[in-house]
Amino acid sequence: MNNGVHSTYGQITGWGSYVPVKVVTNNDLPPELETSDEWIVQRTGIRERRIAAADETTCTLSLNASREALAKAGIQPSELDLIIVATSTPDHHTPPVSSLLQHALGATDVPAFVVVTGCTGFVYALSTAYQFIHSGAYRTILVVGVELLSRFVDWTDRSMCVLFGDAAGAVVVQATDRPCGMRSFVLGSDGSQGEQIIMRGGGSARPFSQEVLDGRQHYVQMNGREVFKFATRVVGPACEQAAAKAGLTLADIDWIIPHQANLRIIQTAAKLMDFPLERFIVNIERYANTSAASIPLALTENLTSGRILPTDRLMFVSFGAGLTWGAAVVEMSPR
Numbered sequence: 001m002n003n004g005v006h007s008t009y010g011q012i013t014g015w016g017s018y019v020p021v022k023v024v025t026n027n028d029l030p031p032e033l034e035t036s037d038e039w040i041v042q043r044t045g046i047r048e049r050r051i052a053a054a055d056e057t058t059c060t061l062s063l064n065a066s067r068e069a070l071a072k073a074g075i076q077p078s079e080l081d082l083i084i085v086a087t088s089t090p091d092h093h094t095p096p097v098s099s100l101l102q103h104a105l106g107a108t109d110v111p112a113f114v115v116v117t118g119c120t121g122f123v124y125a126l127s128t129a130y131q132f133i134h135s136g137a138y139r140t141i142l143v144v145g146v147e148l149l150s151r152f153v154d155w156t157d158r159s160m161c162v163l164f165g166d167a168a169g170a171v172v173v174q175a176t177d178r179p180c181g182m183r184s185f186v187l188g189s190d191g192s193q194g195e196q197i198i199m200r201g202g203g204s205a206r207p208f209s210q211e212v213l214d215g216r217q218h219y220v221q222m223n224g225r226e227v228f229k230f231a232t233r234v235v236g237p238a239c240e241q242a243a244a245k246a247g248l249t250l251a252d253i254d255w256i257i258p259h260q261a262n263l264r265i266i267q268t269a270a271k272l273m274d275f276p277l278e279r280f281i282v283n284i285e286r287y288a289n290t291s292a293a294s295i296p297l298a299l300t301e302n303l304t305s306g307r308i309l310p311t312d313r314l315m316f317v318s319f320g321a322g323l324t325w326g327a328a329v330v331e332m333s334p335r
């Protein structure tokens with residue numbers, strides 16, 4: 001808890017990720033879908049995705065990633081001041097999966113809540129965590145991005161089910177007086193485009209019923225073409241605004257970690273921003289779109305491999321249901 005010392009900065013001291021063991025390649029997809037490896041690779045860059053086992057849930061995926069992040073930071077669950085989980089695919093509508101995770105971790109009485117902003121969830125959750133750190137309210141926060149979308153997409157709809165995979169990523173943010181961590185953030189939302197990515201049934205607007213079930217409205221539906229246009233429109237400006245808010249330009253950024261939705265979105269954004277594609281972290285070919293998990297998953301993988309150095313300056317940028325978007329400049333350690 002807050003010991004009275006006001007610390008302005010928050011360092012990411014731990015990171016972890018988890019992907020289910022089961023790999024489903026494009027060629028493994030059921031023939032009834034009438035899709036092909038060629039179509040999927042050309043249109044999206046995706047070659048395979050991970051699919052959760054029957055006994056796995058959003059909570060168990062989160063737990064695996066969180067334990068790794070806590071071990072890396074050398075933190076016991078009891079030392080956490082707060083847990084924030086970004087997800088749109090929780091174990092249940094209620095109770096919140098953040099409380100399930102808090103209990104599973106053994107983080108007794110630690111406050112926990114969920115942030116629901118689709119694929120932008122991790123950037124929103126991390127930005128929220130930093131407000132608690134900057135204010136001095138909390139010193140040690142676990143932020144998780146997790147998604148189990150394979151249970152929420154219609155496996156008879158080839159325009160949706162090929163695009164997504166299951167994963168979790170987590171970071172530990174700890175207060176420090178050394179300048180580092182999140183230097184700026186930009187968040188946005190345009191609810192007029194809410195219909196572009198929507199699960200129509202099962203909420204207060206259309207409670208679960210036989211009609212919802214028959215209409216397959218308990219699955220996420222998406223207007224892929226419109227989301228594609230939106231994403232290519234917001235990524236560049238969001239990154240430029242976040243850089244400017246940190247007193248930087250894009251030339252000062254070592255790596256951009258974008259939400260992994262479509263390789264063509266990343267390529268188009270790189271061109272529009274005039275930022276080298278080689279400085280974008282891309283792993284969509286192996287995991288597909290893991291929504292709120294994609295940024296912490298890519299971060300963990302590349303820190304572990306040594307491609308991203310603990311001294312690097314990063315840009316996280318994401319977009320998704322809402323429609324929402326967000327970008328943040330993060331310095332892994334003091335420069």
Ligand SMILES: CC(C)(COP(=O)(O)OP(=O)(O)OC[C@H]1O[C@@H](n2cnc3c(N)ncnc32)[C@H](O)[C@@H]1OP(=O)(O)O)[C@@H](O)C(=O)NCCC(=O)NCCS
Pocket residue numbers: 034035036039040043044119158159160162222223224225226227228261262289319320321
């Ligand atoms: C979904 C997406 C890959 C579709 O690519 P696209 O080039 O826009 O393709 P379209 O949706 O226009 O569909 C073109 C054709 O391919 C077909 N198609 C769609 N999915 C297919 C699949 N998996 N395999 C084969 N054909 C497929 C469509 O039926 C359509 O056929 P038609 O022309 O005969 O009607 C692309 O729009 C996209 O990635 N959008 C962004 C989505 C996203 O990232 N969402 C997450 C945001 S967080």
